[in-house]
Amino acid sequence: MNVIAAVKAYVVKMTEESEPGMKVLLMDKETTSVISMVYGQSEIQQKEVFLLERIDSPNYANSTGLRYLKCLVFLRPTQQNIEALCAELRNPKYGAYYVYFSNIIAKADIKLLAEHDEHEVVKEVQELYMDYLAVNPHLFSIGLPTCMNSLSWQQGALQRTVQGIISLLLSLKKCPAIRFQANSGLCKDLGTRIDEVMSKESSLFAFGQSSQPLLLIIDRRDDPITPLLNQWTYQAMVHELLTINNNRVNLSNVPGVSKDLSEVVLSAEQDSFYAKNIFMNYGEIGQNIKQLMDQFQAKAKSHQKIESIADMKSFVETYPQFKKLSGNVTKHVTVVGELSAMVNKHHLLDVSEVEQEISSQNDHSSHLHSIKKLLSNEKVRNSDAVKLVMLYALRYQNHSSNELTGLVEALKKRNVSERLLRNIVNIMEYAGSHARQSDLFNVENAVKITKRFIKGLSGVDNVYTQHKPLLHETLEELVKGRLKDHLYPYIGNHFSGAKPQDVIIFMVGGVTYEESLTVHTFNKNYPSCSILLGGTTVHNSASFLEEVEQATRNVPRRHTRNIRNIKFD
Template identity: 80%
Template sequence: MNVISAVKAYVVKMTSESEPGMKILLMDKETTSVISMVYGQSEIQQKEVYLLERIDSANFPNSTGLRYLKCLVFVRPTQQNVTALCNELRNPKYGAYYIYFSNIIAKADIKILAEHDEHEVVKEVQEFYMDYLAVNPHLFSLGISSCLSSLSWNPPALQRTVQGLVSVLLSLKKCPVIRYQANSSVCKDLGTRIEEIISKESSLFAFSQTNNCLLLILDRRDDPITPLLNQWTYQAMVHELLTINNNRVSLSDINGIPKELSEVVLSVEQDAFYAKNIFMNYGEIGTNIKELMDHFQAKAKSHQKIESIADMKNFVESYPQFKKLSGNVTKHVTVVGELSAMVNKFDLLDVSEVEQEISSQNNDHHGHLQGVKKLINSERTRDSDVAKLVMLYALRYQNYNNNDLIGLVELIKRRSVPGRFLKNIVNIIEYAGSHARQSDLFNAENAVKITKRFIKGLSGVDNVYTQHKPLLNETLEDLVKGRLKEQLYPYLGNRGSGRQQDVVVFIVGGATYEESLTVHSINRNNPNFNVLLGGTTIHNSTSFLQEVDQATRNVPRKYTRYIRNIQFD
């Protein structure tokens, strides 16, 4: 199950099924993102696509007299897009239209399009199931920044999530057995809606038994720790410190950045170095960047002597690769340089060490409390990191009789931190405190687990900055071993036959790149299993806290009433 391959196969089919000749590709905002995640503009143009247009742009249509061009239409099956297509077909600008919807289109809408095709320019209408963002081969996102309101589904977000997940399943040709997190009504609601679609569209899901899979629906509220932590693998670290938005990273706020590097593309499909290093840790990245630079310098030196026509010819033939390599070197040196500067400026190694101790170590309340206080009193610690440390402490020691959460809140108030950070502390407990979690997130460990951790520590494989394992790791290990408890993750409807070794995990409330690393490791260590991870979005700590804020608006303070005298901005 490879979502990038699935999307690319549809794009190849879409651009090759029409008659040969120059084409225009007409998209909407969402489908433009879908395509750009897996193809660069130059790659699309190599498929005889002359021009890219947006159907939802105020400037469309901005061309006339292009009847010699064929128009490939790739849009979501929304009412707005159907209306725009009807208007276009009344007065067609192009000679032929090949219409591809990214998801299931209502038969009534197809009839409306047919009625407006008075010039008979529509040659084809098909459903190509690409209604999601393919991030990594085993990771997808629906690009929904906030899905809950008052801790229940926001109705448009639920509809969009159902559509996106149905599209993923159809693109992979999978008919799922559905399991969901038992204590989560939003997981059950989503699973029920998907089951209804599968039943209604049974002909679309009429795959063979070998195409069965497990769809496991989880709730972000069960693991609020993972999105709060600083990260130390390349992809996750870039997202946490610089933010990745549809494979793009803005560097425009960095002093001295040249214009051509104000925004860089980090794509596993278009950047071999990035693809190779997304799961490498901070130290390894620096070593690999040095090797990339050495390779570039060696290559540059080899082209300094051009003494013949043959030398020139060889240079010209290899120049595109040479130019691409030089661009990659500059890009990654710039990105890693900025990461390094932020790590040093804000003492992120010290911050991360305390984060990891709180989230991963055995109960050491006094040590954890002193570690948080020390960083609160440091001028180099960012307000955001101070607030996240207090959130981690609050989540871990919420039910500890002698916790000093009120004292920590008073301490950070003396720093004059913005009110939104104090509000975050309250929100995170209301959103994902112990009352909301079904799992024992901090492992009130049994003797076997404690022994395993002790032995692991002695062997020296633990890295102080990467001790934490997402809750998803334990869930997937239980699943692989056939130990995932049915009372905690019940089935919805058909249980299927046998064991499903293809697994689609979907997290309501957003996944993270640390969890993507977990899935990568599970797949590598269990070759008989193929796990795919998706989420309503891909979070860093900033976007996660924004999601928490949206989800808890208008929710009365039930579990944090004891934290008084907090003034919010």
């Protein structure tokens, strides 16, 4: 199961099955993102696509078009898009239209399009199931930044998620048994709706499967720890500190960055260095960049000493021809240089070490002391200080010596904003012990964990993660056939009883790149089992806290009333 390969195959079908000749590709906002996740613009142009247009752009409505060109239309089958396409067909800008929808389209909508095709320019209408974002080969997203209001599904978010997962299943030709997290109404609602669509569209799901796949739907609220932690593998670290948005990273705020590096694309499909280093840890990435630079230095006969990331940046600026020869590496030097600067400036190694200890060990007095020490450090960002207190609140929620009130007072002395302080209550209402089905803080596992340090370049000591996401434990139970039916019951009549070889995990409330790494590792360690991970979005800690804030809006404080003397004026 490879979602990037599935989407690429559909794009090839769309661009190559129409008549040869120059074409225009007409998309909407969401289908533009779907395509850009797997193909660069230059790659699309190699498929005789002369022009990319957006049907929802005001500029497109006023354009004249070129009648001698063919138009490939790739849209989500929404009411808005159907109306826009009807208007387009009434006054066609191009000579022929090949229409592709990213999901199942209603027969009534096809009839409506036929009625508006007065000039008979539509040559073909097909469903190509690409209604999701293919992030990594084993990772997909629906692209919903938030999905909850008052701890229930947002209006429209449930339907959009159902559509995305149905599209995914059809693109991979899977008709799965469905299991869901028993204590989560959101998971049950999603599983039920997916089962209803699969039954209604049973002819589309009539695949000749040698074994029955499994769709397991779980809730982000069961593991609020993973999205709060600093990350140390390349993709996860870039997302946490710089934010990856549809494979793009905005570097315009980096001091002295050149104009052509103000936004960079990080795509494993288009960037071999990124593909090789996506799951490497911080120190290893630095070493790998240094090796490439050493090779260039040998060619350039330069003897400039390169020992740190700062030396790399200086070297790149000194040798402009390096940029021409190795633009890709220049990009990564810039990205890693900014990561390094942020790690040092905000004492993130110190912060991360304490985060890891809180998430992996049970030692109240030691953790309390470590947090207080970091809260008194002015170099530590307020956002990191608050996350440390959140981790403390989640782990020691029911501890007899809980000192959350004192920690909040320490945050107030740092002039932490009211919004950040309120997030401490929000996270407890969202994912306190009342909301969790699993034993998130399994003390027994702590003794098995050892701390590893990876030494990279000078000045780069990377604390390797002790923490394992809850997903790791869930997957271990699943692949060993020990996942309990009463905790993860089945929906519908699709259960075959056989151990699944293909497993799709979907997390309501978003996944993280740390969990993506977990799945990548499982796929390597259990080659007989293929695991795919998806979520409503891919979070870093900032986007996760926005999700939590949105999800708990208008939720009364039922589970945090015992947290006294914490006023949010």
